[in-house]
Amino acid sequence: xxxxxxxxxxxxxxxxDCPRGVLAIFDHPDSTDRYTVxxxxxxxxxxxxxxxxxxxxxxxxxxxxxxxxxxxxxxxAARFRYRVKHRAAKWSNLPEDVQAIVRRxxxxxxxxxxx
Numbered sequence: 001x002x003x004x005x006x007x008x009x010x011x012x013x014x015x016x017d018c019p020r021g022v023l024a025i026f027d028h029p030d031s032t033d034r035y036t037v038x039x040x041x042x043x044x045x046x047x048x049x050x051x052x053x054x055x056x057x058x059x060x061x062x063x064x065x066x067x068x069x070x071x072x073x074x075x076x077a078a079r080f081r082y083r084v085k086h087r088a089a090k091w092s093n094l095p096e097d098v099q100a101i102v103r104r105x106x107x108x109x110x111x112x113x114x115x
Contacts, residue, residue: 009024018092021106021109022038023038023051024038026084026089032057034056034057035089037098038052038053038077052070052109054105056098
C-alpha cells in the first residue's frame with residue numbers, strides 16, 4: 001500500500017523564501033485566528049495519518065494574539081483545504097511574526113523522534 005503524501009500548494013502561494021515544510025496557507029480576514037498554516041510532514045499514529053497545522057492571529061507572540069497548534073486527520077485536512085481554497089494566501093504576504101512562528105515550528109519538528 002502506498003504511503004500518504006499530502007500535496008503542497010503550488011509555488012504561486014508558497015513563494016519567496018517559504019520553507020519546504022509548509023503544505024498550504026490560508027487567510028481568513030474576519031476570523032480571530034486569521035492565518036492557518038498546514039505543515040507538510042504527516043504524523044502517523046496507530047495507522048492513521050494526521051496533518052499538523054497552526055491557526056494564528058497577525059501578532060501570534062502578543063499577549064492579545066492567538067496561536068493554536070492542532071492536528072486533523074488527513075481526509076479532514078483535505079476536505080478543509082478544498083472548502084477554503086479560495087482563501088489561499090501567499091507566504092510573502094504573511095506578517096513577519098507569523099513567518100517566524102512557522103519557522104520555529106518546523107525547527108521543532110526536526111527534533112521529533114521518528115516512529
